[in-house]
Amino acid sequence: DQQVKQNSPSLSVQEGRISILNCDYTNSMFDYFLWYKKYPAEGPTFLISISSIKDKNEDGRFTVFLNKSAKHLSLHIVPSQPGDSAVYFCAARLAGAQKLVFGQGTRLTINP
């Protein structure tokens, strides 16, 4: 059951540059998408979200883009900072449901 996929297990980016994390999904009934950030020994922390009726949502250094026709979303972080080093999970919610379906996560490392 791979309804939400993050195909890059890891990503390394230079401090100050843009980090782009990608996520693909297969179920067209997802109506809400979220990005969570996770540090070791902590729970996932909500970062940013987007409704399926939008194609972009921005919050400070974080922007999420949604391409419904391609069933693809991405998280842009600019400029990247060392504190952004963490595992990032893409998650999606089916219309009418409460639970979230998570991707496998992408480990982002920001190099000084």
Add this chain to the structure above:
Amino acid sequence: EPEVTQTPSHQVTQMGQEVILRCVPISNHLYFYWYRQILGQKVEFLVSFYNNEISEKSEIFDDQFSVERPDGSNFTLKIRSTKLEDSAMYFCASSALTGPGANVLTFGAGSRLTVL
């Protein structure tokens, strides 16, 4: 900022023993969840709970698992007879019923279960 608290942070148990993991969700949240993450794998949904009953459960959540809200603040996950493959980090989460927070699950720091 309100948070979800989980206890214990780490529990080691022998195979076949019963384990209870405890969670205190955010006080005005009405939906509660348990997820787990086996080392190196993705975060997997186990069960959701609303209005004192299970609203949805995954195929992982078999008869060995149960959830309970014994009072107005705690939400527990019981594993009756633990197996080696139950070793994982277990995350509790909660969400609001309405408003912008209804779409966002707030997670606790997790309880690491090690079954020997």
